[in-house]
Amino acid sequence: QVQLVESGGSSVQAGGSLRLSCTASGNPYSMGWFRQVPGKEREGLAAMNGVHTTRYADSMKGRFSISRDVAKNTLYLQMNILTPDDTAMYYCAAASTPLSNSQLLSSYAYNSWGQGTQVTVSS
Secondary structure, eight states: OOOEEEEOOOEEETTOOEEEEEEESSOOSEEEEEEEOTTSOOEEEEEEETTTEEEEOGGGTTTEEEEEEGGGTEEEEEEOSOOGGGOEEEEEEEOSSOOOGGGTTOGGGOOEEOOOEEEEEEO
């Protein structure tokens, strides 16, 4: 399994921006960002196959942007116009085998997870 370490979570005011980073021990083909609040299921936000194919949850389009730097083994999530509803623990995930586009936002398709980084947005 791939080792994943997230960073970049913080407390911000509504309307602010954050960039999360996830450094991997390798370069898995399929990687994604998820978030979870207590009592709710883990929610897929954005994911990538390789460096060009991206998929976003409909509610994230226009505000969140995923990218990766293969040379640094790092996946990023740029989050803009944050609202209190974005408050959650954010997780990076990687799959040991390439995922289909339809699987990219499904948490069940991933088998490596980071420890999470907390994002708190205040009004």
